[in-house]
Amino acid sequence: MEQLTILEWNINLRTKKCNRDSKNFNMKPVDAKDLVIPNFVSCVLNEKNVDIIILTEFLKCDNWKEFISNLAQYNVFVNCDENDKGILIAVKKDIGVTKVINNIPINDKGKAPHFLQVNLKYKDKELMIIGTRICVGNGKKEDFESRANQFMLLKTHLSSLGKNNIVVIGDFNNAYIRDDYKGYLQEPYNYDVIKDGFKDINLDIHTPENGFSHMGYLKEDHIIGSENIEITCSYKDDFIDEKILGQDIFYNIYYQGHYYEKINDSNKKGIKIPSGYPDHNILFAEMKL
Secondary structure, rough: EEEEEEEEEEHHHHHOOOOOOOOOOOOOOHHHHOOOOHHHHHHHHHHHHEEEEEEEEOOOOOOHHHHHHHOEEHHHHOOOOOOEEEEEEEEEEOEEEEEEEEOOOEEOOOOEEEEEEEEEEEOOOEEEEEEOOOOOOOOOOHHHHHHHHHHHHHHHHHHHHOOOOOOEEEEEEOOOOOOOOOOOOOOOHHHHHHHHHHHOEEEEEEOOOOOEEHHHHOOOEEEEEEEOOOOOOEEEOOOOOOHHHHHHHHHHHHOOOOOOHHHOOOOOOOOOOOOOOOOEEEEEEEEOO
């Protein structure tokens, strides 16, 4: 069997446009031209040295071209417009790329999720990699109905790809995982809806058993694979390190925001990290094909 490594990271490039429907009132909105990707992000990615990188909430901000040039060992593909966030996929240059798909069909019920598909050829193996993010709104009933519709659009596309060699990874914004969603705003869209929906089309969802991906209590980043692919995964917070971030960012952004403490403590919620600094843990996975 061939083995490949992959990671997904929400790097939190939010702008005024991105926040227009958000209830994150404590987050100061910024313009895309005023956002920069911190240097430590590319350093962390290069240090991880995985075969495939997926970034969600990626944006063509002030230094996005410089950021991509720092990923010199990768071929990089981006799907986002000039002022709104989207998906970046970076693939090691020794892996062949056979096709790139930027869009999926939509309906009259609302927008599609953030989406980018890159088809690969590695040795004698073919693989379809899909990076995605279910977009969020105001957190009310209509928001979760919109998320459900986005997921349905994604599922419809995936069902057209066959049963094998599919990997989907991203931020599904499924909110808190509960035993029963009846009576909650999450009822139309939640973790069980996602899990069962993927199972309907012969895909298995993989979520790390330990830790959280966001805000110290949410598991919203998942990897999904065809039944012919073995996947093991974990959440990584080892980028929260003074030596990696530098003293200023470590203490003024993450330490003062209590990120390092809260991300591992389900009793401490409400992390507030400013735009431009990753506010999710890294989802790391190994795949055997």
